[in-house]
Amino acid sequence: MDFVFKIAGQAGAGVMITGRMMVKCFTRGGYNVIGYPEYPSLVRGGHNTVQVRVSDAQINSPRRECDLVIALNKDAIFYHMESMAQGGMIIYDQLIDTGRFKLRPDVRMHALPLSKLTLDVGGTEQMKNTAALGAALAAVDYPFEMLETLIREELARKGEEVIKVNISAAKAGYDFVKTNGISFGSQIKPVHPERRPIITGNEAIALGAVRGGMKFYAAYPMTPASSILHYLIDKERQFGIIAKQTEDEIAAINYAIGAAFAGARSMVGTSGGGFALMVEALGLAAMSETPLVVALVQRNGPSTGLPTWTEQGDLRFALHASQGDFPRVILAPGDVQEAFFLTAKAHNLSEKYQIPVLVLSDKFLSETVFSTERFDQSKVIIERGKLVKGPLPALAPMARWKRYAITEDGVSERALPGTPNGMHVATSYEHDETGFSSESFVMRAKQVDKRASKMKKLLKEMEPPDVFGEKENAEVTLLTWGSMKLPALDALALLAKKGVKARLVSFTHVYPLNPRHVKKALRNSGATIMVENNSTAQFAGMLREYAGVKVDFHMLKYDGRQFFAEQIAEETLKLRESGYKGGQRVEVVEKEDMEYYNPQRHGL
Amino acid sequence: MVAIADYNVREKSQWCPGCGNFAIVGALKGALAELQIPQHQAVIVSGIGCSSKLPHYVNTYGFESLHGRGLPVASGIKLANNRLTVIDVGGDGDGYGIGSGHFLHIMRRNYDLTYIVHDNQIYGLTTGQASPTSQIGMKTKTTPHGVVETPFNPLSTAINGGATFVARAFAGDMAHMKEIFRQAISHRGFALVDVFQPCVTFNKLNTYDFFTKRVYKLEEQDPKHDTGNRMLALEKAYEQVKTNYERLPIGVFFKEDRPTYEDTLPQIKDKALVEQPLAGLDISKALDD
Ligand SMILES: Cc1ncc(C[n+]2csc(CCOP(=O)(O)OP(=O)(O)O)c2C)c(N)n1
Numbered sequence: 001m002d003f004v005f006k007i008a009g010q011a012g013a014g015v016m017i018t019g020r021m022m023v024k025c026f027t028r029g030g031y032n033v034i035g036y037p038e039y040p041s042l043v044r045g046g047h048n049t050v051q052v053r054v055s056d057a058q059i060n061s062p063r064r065e066c067d068l069v070i071a072l073n074k075d076a077i078f079y080h081m082e083s084m085a086q087g088g089m090i091i092y093d094q095l096i097d098t099g100r101f102k103l104r105p106d107v108r109m110h111a112l113p114l115s116k117l118t119l120d121v122g123g124t125e126q127m128k129n130t131a132a133l134g135a136a137l138a139a140v141d142y143p144f145e146m147l148e149t150l151i152r153e154e155l156a157r158k159g160e161e162v163i164k165v166n167i168s169a170a171k172a173g174y175d176f177v178k179t180n181g182i183s184f185g186s187q188i189k190p191v192h193p194e195r196r197p198i199i200t201g202n203e204a205i206a207l208g209a210v211r212g213g214m215k216f217y218a219a220y221p222m223t224p225a226s227s228i229l230h231y232l233i234d235k236e237r238q239f240g241i242i243a244k245q246t247e248d249e250i251a252a253i254n255y256a257i258g259a260a261f262a263g264a265r266s267m268v269g270t271s272g273g274g275f276a277l278m279v280e281a282l283g284l285a286a287m288s289e290t291p292l293v294v295a296l297v298q299r300n301g302p303s304t305g306l307p308t309w310t311e312q313g314d315l316r317f318a319l320h321a322s323q324g325d326f327p328r329v330i331l332a333p334g335d336v337q338e339a340f341f342l343t344a345k346a347h348n349l350s351e352k353y354q355i356p357v358l359v360l361s362d363k364f365l366s367e368t369v370f371s372t373e374r375f376d377q378s379k380v381i382i383e384r385g386k387l388v389k390g391p392l393p394a395l396a397p398m399a400r401w402k403r404y405a406i407t408e409d410g411v412s413e414r415a416l417p418g419t420p421n422g423m424h425v426a427t428s429y430e431h432d433e434t435g436f437s438s439e440s441f442v443m444r445a446k447q448v449d450k451r452a453s454k455m456k457k458l459l460k461e462m463e464p465p466d467v468f469g470e471k472e473n474a475e476v477t478l479l480t481w482g483s484m485k486l487p488a489l490d491a492l493a494l495l496a497k498k499g500v501k502a503r504l505v506s507f508t509h510v511y512p513l514n515p516r517h518v519k520k521a522l523r524n525s526g527a528t529i530m531v532e533n534n535s536t537a538q539f540a541g542m543l544r545e546y547a548g549v550k551v552d553f554h555m556l557k558y559d560g561r562q563f564f565a566e567q568i569a570e571e572t573l574k575l576r577e578s579g580y581k582g583g584q585r586v587e588v589v590e591k592e593d594m595e596y597y598n599p600q601r602h603g604l
Numbered sequence: 605m606v607a608i609a610d611y612n613v614r615e616k617s618q619w620c621p622g623c624g625n626f627a628i629v630g631a632l633k634g635a636l637a638e639l640q641i642p643q644h645q646a647v648i649v650s651g652i653g654c655s656s657k658l659p660h661y662v663n664t665y666g667f668e669s670l671h672g673r674g675l676p677v678a679s680g681i682k683l684a685n686n687r688l689t690v691i692d693v694g695g696d697g698d699g700y701g702i703g704s705g706h707f708l709h710i711m712r713r714n715y716d717l718t719y720i721v722h723d724n725q726i727y728g729l730t731t732g733q734a735s736p737t738s739q740i741g742m743k744t745k746t747t748p749h750g751v752v753e754t755p756f757n758p759l760s761t762a763i764n765g766g767a768t769f770v771a772r773a774f775a776g777d778m779a780h781m782k783e784i785f786r787q788a789i790s791h792r793g794f795a796l797v798d799v800f801q802p803c804v805t806f807n808k809l810n811t812y813d814f815f816t817k818r819v820y821k822l823e824e825q826d827p828k829h830d831t832g833n834r835m836l837a838l839e840k841a842y843e844q845v846k847t848n849y850e851r852l853p854i855g856v857f858f859k860e861d862r863p864t865y866e867d868t869l870p871q872i873k874d875k876a877l878v879e880q881p882l883a884g885l886d887i888s889k890a891l892d893d
Contacts (some may be wrong), residue, residue, distance in 0.1 A: 197891040207890060213882030216684055235890055239882055240871045242683050247709035251676040252668065252828070258649070261667055263878040264678070284670050374891065383881040398614045398663065416878065417665040417681070417688055420644045425659050425666035428652065436615055436660055437668070524688075587718025 001056045001190060003052060004063050004134055006080060007129070008049040009072025011042055014129040020048025020198075020263050020369060022133060027149050027198050029190035029370035034218055035198075035369040036062035038561075041223070041307040046145040047075045052187060059487070060162035060335070061486040062368070066566045066592045068139060068184055069133045077101055089184055091135055091177075094130065096567065110182050118175060121168035134173030135219035141187040144174050200226040201483075202248055204339035205295050207375070209267050209304075210239050212344030213382045214293070216259035216266040217243040220274060223307045224363035225297040249274035253281040253292075260290045261426055263387075263416035265347050269295035271312050273304065273327040275321070282356055288426040289404065289412070289451070291350035291357075295343070298362040309560035312533040313481060318358045319511055319542070327353070329499035330511040334466075334485030336370050338508055344380045349461060352385035353411060353454045355466040361509070362533065364562040365483035386413045391420035396539045400424050400434035406446055410453035455512055462509040464517035474503035476572060477525035479551060481507040481539045483562065484531050490565030494573060501526075502572070510539065511546075518547035527580035529553040529572060533562055537585075552580065557588040606831065608637040613663045624775030624801030628722060631778050632691070635785035636664070639689075646689045649678040651703060653695035654729045655801070665800050668837060671834050675710045675719065682715050685876045686866045688788065690716075695802030696723045700736040700756045708734060711794050712766040713865040717789045718795045722775075724803035725772040725810050732806035739849060759841035762796045763834060763858045769795035770837065774819050776812050780854065787856060793864050800852070805874035815852065822855035831859040 003505065005022065009015045016037055023035035034053045040046035065085035069078045071092035084090070084107050094111040103109060112135055114128040124129070130151075137147055145174040148167055155163045155579045177183075199207075206228050206262025219229040232243035242259075246252045249270050256266040270278065275296050285292040296601070298314045300306035304541050318330055327348050333339035334422070339361065346357040392415060397399060403424035406410045412433075429437035430444050438444070466485075469492045475493075485506040495502040505521045530551040537554035544550055555571055559564050569589050575586070606715050611633040636646060645662035650656035652671035659666025664723040669677040685761045699721050710717075725743060727733040733746040736756040743750055762770045769791040773781035781799065788795035801821070802812050822829045822840065830836055837858035844852050866872060 192671055195892065199891065207887045210885060211887050213885075215877045215880065216680065218680070225890065238890070239885060239887075242869065242877060244683070246676065247705055251672065251706055251709070254673040254676035255668070255680035255683070256679035258667070258682075259684035259877075261677070262647075262681040262684035265683035265882060266684075271640070280670055281673065284673075288667070288669075365683075374888065377887065384882075398612050400613065400663065416685075417647045418644060418685060418878075420642075423643055423665055425668055427660075427666075427668040427671050429668065435666075437657070466724055 001188070002056045002059065002063070003140065003186065004066045004085070005054070006049055006066040006069045007052070007072070007132070008047065008069060008076035008080060009129065010044070010075070011039060011046040012044045013048070013072050014126065014168060015048040015050055015072065016131040018133050019052055019137040021150060021312045022052045022136070023198050023369050023371065025137070025142070025146055026052070026188070027196055028146060028150070028193060029188070030194060031056060031194040031371070033198070033371040034059060034062060037367055039047065039084045041086035046077060048174050055573050056191060058097040061565055064566045068136060070136050071096065072129060072132060073564045081107065087351060089139065090130070091139065091182070093455065101196040106408040107165045112173065114173070118169045121165065121172050121352065122161050122171040123165050127169040129168060130169040130353045131173030131265055135177045136176035138174040139182055139184045139185070141189070143190065144171065177297045196371050197374060198369050199336050200227065200367055201333070201339045201361050201369065202297065202368045203231055204336040204344045205269070205361065205366070206231045208243065208343030209293070209347065211375070211377055212311040212342070212347040214267050214347055215241050215264035216256060217241065217269070218246050219269045220246055220249045220252050221546045222271045224299055224366050225269045225271050225274070225295065227367065228295060240560060249277040250281065253278040256292055257281060257285050257290050258286070260292055260446050261288070261417070265291070265351065267293040267295060267347070269297065271297050271299050272301045272317065275314070275317070279321045283324060283326070284428050285356045286322065286326035286328070286451070287428050289354040290426065291354055293343070293350050293359065293361045295361065297366045298360065300558070306560050308363065308563050310483065310533060311558060312362055313535070313536070313538070313558065314479070314556040315360065315510065315538040315542070318360055324454060325448065326451055327355050327458065328511070329355065329357040329458060330360060331357065332482030332508055334367065334480070334482055334506050335365070335510055336372050337375070339365065340375050341379065342508060348383045349458070351387070352383055353458055354385070354414060355454060356589070360482055362462050362483050365486070372535055382437035385409055388413050388415040388419055388422060400436070402434045403435050404431060404447065406433060406450050409457050418479050459512050462512060462514050463519070464514070465505045465507040465521045467521050468494070468506065470501040470503045473524045474524040475501040476576065477503040477505060477522065477528050478568065478572070479505045479530045481510050481532070484533055484578040487563045487568055488531055488566040491568035491572065493564055494569035498573065500572070500576065507539070511542070513546040518543060522549060527575065528551050529555050529575070531555045531563060531568055536557055552584070553586055554584055555586045555588065559589050561590055563588060606637055606640050606642055608633050610643060611636060611663045613661055615660060617661050618657060619774050622804040622807045623654070623662050624803070624839045625655055625658065625715045625722060625723065626838055627775040627778045627781065628720070628799060631785055633662060634799070635789055637732070638786050641689050644794060646691065647681055647691065648673045648802040649681065649692045650863055651694040651698035652729070655695040655696045656698060658693050672698050672701070672706070674698065674883045675703060675706040679710055679713070679715050681715055682815060682866070683877065685878045686716070686872055687876050689719065691789065693722065694718045695728065696721055696725060696737045697727045699734045700758055704736070708715070708765055709754060712798070714766060714768055714793045714862055716792050716864045716866060718797070720785070721796070721798045722801040723798050724801045724807055725806040727876070728803050728806055739831070742884040747868060757841060757845065758796065758798045758858055760838055762839050763841055766794070768793035768860040768862050769856070771795070771856045772854045773797055774800045774815055774854050776815055777854070780821065784856065800829060800854070818850060818852045819854050821849065822853045822857065832856060841860055
């Protein structure tokens with residue numbers, strides 16, 4: 001079973017909340033569920049959608065075609081008609097005049113008096129989406145009790161009145177569909193009810209950080225990173241942490257560096273534009289050897305770009321940000337489990353090696369909500385490295401402690417303010433072993449080498465890429481980094497159905513790269529295809545530079561959307577037909593060109 | 605017992621002979637000693653500039669950060685460990701120019717921080733460009749025809765902006781400056797001390813002589829000055845403008861008792877963030893939300 005709903009309506013109509021409710025509702029029925037939101041950068045008037053994919057099999061990404069669309073406004077019908085699956089159904093608000101639309105004969109249309117249904121039970125216009133949710137569940141025969149229990153729990157804080165009227169609205173939608181004999185034809189029944197969590201990439205980053213010992217978070221709002229800030233501020237008292245909205249991103253990162261210097265594990269979260277403002281201080285963390293984690297949630301650049309869409313275009317930026325040479329680590333989770341565990345790991349690495357560590361996500365992973373297994377928290381072990389505990393031996397009069405002592409592995413002991421006899425200065429200048437700013441050529445070279453030498457041990461901390469599918473002799477191998485693992489995994493399944501012996505090599509530890517790991521994963525790979533959500537194949541370039549590996553094809557998409565599995569499979573099959581010959585560059589662009597930003601342009 | 609000498613370091617200060625910064629370090633050490641703040645319990649933060657080299661010359665913990673970023677670094681330190689005494693120092697370019705955004709917002713938050721600005725009305729380290737507090741008409745490398753921009757008024761800005769202790773000192777009067785520093789550090793909340801600090805190399809207008817002739821102590825010449833009266837404090841802050849720099853009050857202009865930002869955080873009421881365990885926080889309840 002693999003069923004796709006899409007709830008669509010105007011921004012502000014509650015589409016996002018309804019989508020999340022639906023994801024939860026089916027997850028509780030024992031299904032694997034993905035809720036994938038799309039919305040333009042508009043608070044009101046723009047077109048919002050959530051695609052909810054429900055399956056009893058392992059699914060990893062949204063599907064291209066929808067089975068059942070719940071249309072809360074006319075745009076919803078206009079935009080999504082083309083992506084309807086054969087024999088699909090649209091349930092829409094009766095107030096919508098469908099006269100002007102080119103309807104598809106194979107798509108069933110059912111009008112619902114959503115306003116009337118909600119108003120009749122004492123609800124408001126705002127609750128139309130709740131009635132619609134009830135209607136959608138009825139169309140696939142999902143038991144109403146599942147939704148009722150959920151509404152009770154979700155609205156528990158709002159009081160009995162609110163709960164009652166919401167349940168009534170949902171029930172009205174549900175009953176209308178039932179009494180009028182509207183049925184999709186396929187049923188979704190709860191299979192093995194259990195309480196699995198649902199979580200977005202951003203929430204997984206936030207929780208991984210907290211479980212990983214993060215005590216301080218600072219940020220300035222910026223889509224698609226903002227929900228980390230919202231989530232942590234909402235729970236800061238529960239977790240005993242401080243999450244702070246600062247006046248700008250420059251302040252955020254400098255707050256975090258201060259807090260980390262004082263001994264609190266610290267993180268900042270932002271997107272490209274905000275990270276641009278943080279670049280100078282990233283170097284401060286490096287020069288002062290202050291541990292710091294940066295969650296960089298990518299959207300499309302340059303500049304303000306496409307604020308609410310997705311891209312993997314900031315990898316080279318993260319790799320090279322800030323002046324001078326210094327060690328850093330870039331981790332790129334490919335799913336919510338990895339987002340949790342790698343963010344926790346990032347905090348360990350940043351403290352053990354006293355370096356900045358970047359966690360790269362993107363709008364697609366960070367804002368999509370996934371049903372998942374409970375995190376095995378026992379796997380998170382906190383390692384603080386060479387942190388001084390307790391007082392240090394007395395210093396000679398007027399002397400300072402050697403915070404930046406030259407060591408074999410490049411890591412020096414770190415004393416926190418408050419530690420007797422550990423006094424030293426952290427500075428953005430080059431410095432000697434006590435932190436005193438120094439322009440000695442010899443000391444300069446020594447300190448550069450000391451910092452750089454951390455890379456040797458760090459390389460051992462880097463895990464090899466995960467290999468899926470055909471491990472021995474592949475005809476073709478897809479390579480991904482970060483979130484493109486998700487559609488690529490689903491593409492692997494589609495290719496297997498066509499008899500293609502395909503492999504997927506998914507990188508999460510993207511820098512530093514261990515050439516041996518790369519070569520091992522690519523043994524007997526057949527043709528290699530790098531699947532990246534950017535226009536210059538940034539990671540393919542890194543593989544060439546750091547592992548000496550040249551990938552045969554670059555499959556690239558940079559139109560605002562992530563790859564769909566169907567697109568990856570289709571393009572791979574085309575390459576297969578050509579005997580894996582031809583130009584290196586394979587571009588994928590969405591065919592249906594819907595400008596969500598400005599619906600008026602379509603004459604709606 | 606902590607003695608002034610305990611704050612000494614081996615390294616010689618790298619400032620020009622006669623620089624006002626020497627007196628500022630001396631006064632700061634004196635105030636720390638009077639308050640008996642152990643070396644390891646104090647953190648002196650700075651930005652970048654001649655003045656920002658100060659943390660190197662006081663034997664406490666120090667953090668010489670980036671140009672204009674001392675205040676956010678100091679704020680982060682304070683939030684992570686509110687048991688520490690945190691002092692931020694820097695130049696007028698550092699704090700009122702490139703770092704002015706932080707100055708405006710961090711005052712509003714009223715963290716328990718002391719902020720000392722070495723206000724020499726010029727960019728020292730970069731060899732003599734105009735600063736936000738340079739006087740109208742002053743010729744500098746970047747204002748060959750004289751400054752035309754209205755000088756930034758740190759005191760009135762702070763009095764209006766949420767600082768709960770606003771004072772001015774003169775580097776030519778070390779004893780008085782030390783007393784102001786002592787009060788500023790003891791004050792619970794955000795304390796600004798703007799110090800007239802002659803730059804003997806690049807500012808030939810605002811010299812020791814210039815200030816000695818013009819400064820007067822608020823508490824001596826105006827014993828009725830009420831530090832709790834915001835309007836009166838503002839009037840004093842504008843005296844330099846009204847008299848075209850002829851009369852320059854020094855001393856405490858304004859003081860207010862207001863809860864600090866840290867006071868509003870129950871999560872650090874009993875223990876500083878850094879004293880709380882890192883490991884073992886169970887996140888499963890959050891997963892069910
Ligand atoms: C981002 C950045 N821009 C410019 C500089 C160069 N710079 C260093 S100190 C300084 C100004 C110094 O003036 P001030 O802050 O008043 O301190 P002073 O040296 O007078 O004590 C400048 C522009 C820098 N270090 N960083």
